[in-house]
Amino acid sequence: xxxxxxxxxxxxxxxxxxxxxxxxxxxxxxxxxxxxxxxxxxxxxxxxxxxxxxxxxxxxxxxxxxxxxxxxxxxxxxxxxxxxxxxxxxxxxxxxxxxxxxxxxxxxxxxxxxxxxxxxxxxxxxxxxxxxxxxxxxxxxxxxxxxxxxxxxxxxxxxxxxxxxxxxxxxxxxxxxxxxxxxxxxxxxxxxxxxxxxxxxxxxxxxxxxxxxxxxxxxxxxxxxxxxxxxxxxxxxxxxxxxxxxxxxxxxxxxxxxxxxxxxxxxxxxxxxxxxxxxxxxxxxxxxxxxxxxxxxxxxxxxxxxxxxxxxx
Amino acid sequence: xxxxxxxxxxxxxxxxxxxxxxxxxxxxxxxxxxxxxxxxxxxxxxxxxxxxxxxxxxxxxxxxxxxxxxxxxxxxxxxxxxxxxxxxxxxxxxxxxxxxxxxxxxxxxxxxxxxxxxxxxxxxxxxxxxxxxxxxxxxxxxxxxxxxxxxxxxxxxxxxxxxxxxxxxxxxxxxxxxxxxxxxxxxxxxxxxxxxxxxxxxxxxxxxxxxxxxxxxxxxxxxxxxxxxxxxxxxxxxxxxxxxxxxxxxxxxxxxxxxxxxxxxxxxxxxxxxxxxxxxxxxxxxxxxxxxxxxxxxxxxxxxxxxxxxxxxxxxxxxxxxxxxxxxxxxxxxxxxxxxxxxxxxxxxxxxxxxxxxxxxxxxxxxxxxxxxxxxxxxxxxxxxxxxxxx
Numbered sequence: 001x002x003x004x005x006x007x008x009x010x011x012x013x014x015x016x017x018x019x020x021x022x023x024x025x026x027x028x029x030x031x032x033x034x035x036x037x038x039x040x041x042x043x044x045x046x047x048x049x050x051x052x053x054x055x056x057x058x059x060x061x062x063x064x065x066x067x068x069x070x071x072x073x074x075x076x077x078x079x080x081x082x083x084x085x086x087x088x089x090x091x092x093x094x095x096x097x098x099x100x101x102x103x104x105x106x107x108x109x110x111x112x113x114x115x116x117x118x119x120x121x122x123x124x125x126x127x128x129x130x131x132x133x134x135x136x137x138x139x140x141x142x143x144x145x146x147x148x149x150x151x152x153x154x155x156x157x158x159x160x161x162x163x164x165x166x167x168x169x170x171x172x173x174x175x176x177x178x179x180x181x182x183x184x185x186x187x188x189x190x191x192x193x194x195x196x197x198x199x200x201x202x203x204x205x206x207x208x209x210x211x212x213x214x215x216x217x218x219x220x221x222x223x224x225x226x227x228x229x230x231x232x233x234x235x236x237x238x239x240x241x242x243x244x245x246x247x248x249x250x251x252x253x254x255x256x257x258x259x260x261x262x263x264x265x266x267x268x269x270x271x272x273x274x275x276x277x278x279x280x281x282x283x284x285x286x287x288x289x290x291x292x293x294x295x296x297x298x299x300x301x302x303x304x305x306x307x308x309x310x311x312x313x
Numbered sequence: 314x315x316x317x318x319x320x321x322x323x324x325x326x327x328x329x330x331x332x333x334x335x336x337x338x339x340x341x342x343x344x345x346x347x348x349x350x351x352x353x354x355x356x357x358x359x360x361x362x363x364x365x366x367x368x369x370x371x372x373x374x375x376x377x378x379x380x381x382x383x384x385x386x387x388x389x390x391x392x393x394x395x396x397x398x399x400x401x402x403x404x405x406x407x408x409x410x411x412x413x414x415x416x417x418x419x420x421x422x423x424x425x426x427x428x429x430x431x432x433x434x435x436x437x438x439x440x441x442x443x444x445x446x447x448x449x450x451x452x453x454x455x456x457x458x459x460x461x462x463x464x465x466x467x468x469x470x471x472x473x474x475x476x477x478x479x480x481x482x483x484x485x486x487x488x489x490x491x492x493x494x495x496x497x498x499x500x501x502x503x504x505x506x507x508x509x510x511x512x513x514x515x516x517x518x519x520x521x522x523x524x525x526x527x528x529x530x531x532x533x534x535x536x537x538x539x540x541x542x543x544x545x546x547x548x549x550x551x552x553x554x555x556x557x558x559x560x561x562x563x564x565x566x567x568x569x570x571x572x573x574x575x576x577x578x579x580x581x582x583x584x585x586x587x588x589x590x591x592x593x594x595x596x597x598x599x600x601x602x603x604x605x606x607x608x609x610x611x612x613x614x615x616x617x618x619x620x621x622x623x624x625x626x627x628x629x630x631x632x633x634x635x636x637x638x639x640x641x642x643x644x645x646x647x648x649x650x651x652x653x654x655x656x657x658x659x660x661x662x663x664x665x666x667x668x669x670x671x672x673x674x675x676x677x678x679x680x681x682x683x684x685x686x687x688x689x690x691x692x693x694x695x696x697x698x699x700x701x702x703x704x
Contacts, residue, residue, distance in 0.1 A: 075549060086543075104319050105550060106549060
């Protein structure tokens, strides 16, 4: 079994009487993207601030590549690339100067730094504006540079704290694609968000956090099955509606069938896998399929069931 | 140290791109020193001469002392130019036309009044548009009158009862002849007093120093506001180099500002700063004291704007108390003593000591005093700064 890039156990933090994080623990493997999904104020930023060594914790332990990390750790922090929620760049400096400064802070120098800056500028698509002061950048460009700085020193663990907040759809897509590529290249990514779609799209595993506690974690499928949710398939048919319904009932992965007007509604396991068999059964029963609509239970539903409230409440 | 230098270099690069920082550090103090020098500096430098006329309606031996000895002696110093005017009416017209800054009128009977017991007065008629020149003229006349009074007291004291009038007159004339001529002179190497140009050049430099050094320490608050502090804290560096970098930035900007102003005021205004090593010691210790004090103020604030406001108030209060606008040592009451609680006063005192002695060691008491300020305030600031550099 490979050593997790990040392992945190029983993290605790209180600000006065307010318990911000209470016993949070999870691990992130190499090449894995782990999402912390929760509404604003759930404790995501406090959690990753402790993990990144920015904030003293009241209790718990953080191990990065097996080495303990605290606010005073120096060497261990080299393994982490941190991208804060706020855009943390110097507006008076150019994009390249920002990269150079932070690269040097991480001990990079000379040709290695110059090469890596060029690579990162390509990754975040800012090569043609690298010489401009960042105050002249658009919000999306600043966000991309913000991420680029976190990538510069080739960290093994990249921590992204809500990197798409306030970003236009195009830049958001670009950011998500970049994270996908980094994960595919073997980087461990810890990604916090309150956007369910981002967690579903990017993350291999998701931890659902609310009121400072990790309510559940697992793959999307595991989380969904944890609360007993199944997929819904709505078929618009022409022909023998009842015959098609009976054929579907005979399939082992179909749990419930109902008909209404010219539609058959099914509750099934893993609709994407079952759908070919359903369509074949309907066709064999003499009905023609006019349209198919699949509704999979999402993390929003899971969150609702676990916490009794919606993600965006 | 590498990281502290890196952070300081980044901060300096940012500051150099900030025009307001350049203005505060270099342009404004130089400009104000120039203005002060232009308005007040002529007396000592000889760069601006007041134009005076003198009318001797008395034509006595005593009035001749004033017209032929005192005024020429002052003129020799280069601060004034004196011409004889035929009558008071002519002189008044010349003052009204702006040809003269002021007119001295030695009225008829002045000499006999001096030799007798009547009050003797020299009248000064000044140009309303030249109050400084008029004030200087009054001072010259007052000083001469004071000398005459001293002579009268001396004569009254030493003259034996029953002295013959002839003997008394001889005594008066001998005493009057030895009266000290009024002098308005450039500072020389033995007076331990700065000339006006150097005084205001140094005053403005040390006054704005306290604004200049704000940038380094207060930028920690900007880093917090802009989110870059969290990025610094996430980097594989300790907190100490971050704080060290900020303090170093303040020190470098302060030293650069002072150095530039010293060179500029020497070349452009003719300021005489004194022994270079002594000046360097004063500058370094003064900058350290300023950094320490402004650091404490910055640590009390929550935002850089708040820090800037508080630091400005402190800089102005300490500057005024320290005598950067006027020599506080001439102020009445407890003020001269209170001024020693400011690094500005010690800085100016050190420079004054340098003006009176060519050796650099004379600045050591002032340097030591400013280093005490620096050590105490930096120690307090370090504790508070360490708290600032946390989330």
